[in-house]
Amino acid sequence: MNLNFRSAALLSQALLPVMRNQPQGAAFVFISSVNAQAHFGNPAYAAAKAALNAWMRAIATEEGRNGIRANAVIPGSIRT
Structure with missing residues (x-):
C-alpha cells in the first residue's frame, strides 16, 4: 500500500x-x-x-470544477 497507493496519494x-x-x-x-x-x-x-483507481476518480470528481483532470493508464498483463 505504501509504494503503490500511499506515495501517489500523498504526492x-x-x-x-x-x-x-x-x-x-x-x-x-x-x-x-x-x-x-x-x-x-x-x-x-x-x-x-x-x-489508486478510486483515488483518481475522487480527484476527477472533486477537483474538476477547479480545472484539474485525473486519468489512469491501466495496461494489461503480459505473460512472459
Whole structure:
C-alpha cells in the first residue's frame, strides 16, 4: 500500500493546492494495472491499485470544477 497507493496519494495531495485554478488547467496521470480490475495472484497489489483507481476518480470528481483532470493508464498483463 505504501509504494503503490500511499506515495501517489500523498504526492498528489501536496500538489493539489498549486494546481487548482491554473489558467491552462492541470492534470494527474496515474499508472495503475489491470490487477486493480481483477485479481491475478497478488491480493495486496490488486488492493493497492484498486485504491489508486478510486483515488483518481475522487480527484476527477472533486477537483474538476477547479480545472484539474485525473486519468489512469491501466495496461494489461503480459505473460512472459
